[in-house]
Amino acid sequence: xLSAKSHDAVTCIAINRVLAARYDYPLHxxxxxxxxxxxxxxxxxxxxxxxxxxxxxxxxxxxYAGDPVAEVRAAWELLASLRLRARRGVExxxxxxxxxxxxxxxxxxxxxxxxxxxxxxxxxxxxMGCVVNGPGEAExxxxxxxxxxxxxxxxVHGERRDTVTADELLKRILQAVREVxxxxxxxxxx
Numbered sequence: 001x002l003s004a005k006s007h008d009a010v011t012c013i014a015i016n017r018v019l020a021a022r023y024d025y026p027l028h029x030x031x032x033x034x035x036x037x038x039x040x041x042x043x044x045x046x047x048x049x050x051x052x053x054x055x056x057x058x059x060x061x062x063x064y065a066g067d068p069v070a071e072v073r074a075a076w077e078l079l080a081s082l083r084l085r086a087r088r089g090v091e092x093x094x095x096x097x098x099x100x101x102x103x104x105x106x107x108x109x110x111x112x113x114x115x116x117x118x119x120x121x122x123x124x125x126x127x128m129g130c131v132v133n134g135p136g137e138a139e140x141x142x143x144x145x146x147x148x149x150x151x152x153x154x155x156v157h158g159e160r161r162d163t164v165t166a167d168e169l170l171k172r173i174l175q176a177v178r179e180v181x182x183x184x185x186x187x188x189x190x
Contacts (some may be wrong), residue, residue, distance in 0.1 A: 001025060001058070016051050023028035026058035040064025041074050052082050090116045090177065093126040093137055101129030103147035104165065115174050124190065125173065143176045147150035151176040156180065 134146030
């Protein structure tokens, strides 16, 4: 197995392309000394994502200063995002903050992610801050909310289920996700 790492994403990509073209050995990919969790995750995703998307690489390590468990989570997310591994657990989609948002979408998304960290089934959850982009994301998500001022519309499997007050929103999202997860966990009948 060969491994050529750098702290620089562009250098890492270039050298691993050369190794892949020149040698018929498995390649271990990684960005070394990538920095903090924030910079390390971004540098690693840039380098490893590009290489893996080209079919280069046999094993990976995302590394940065901090908790190594977070490195593993980042690696799983990268592989799932590239569809190189099946997603485990919740895939959370949240809209960017813009002038149309009437609810703190970032805080709600963080609460949802933390509350659903134990769900092992693959469930897509969209937390959207308005009715402009929200309904489109709701169509593709298992569970979605399109938030407005002090309330949100809850969708399950793309169908509008209910209008929920801000006070009940987190509870209702969790309930809907657990219902979808339970559906997926049931064995298929022959």
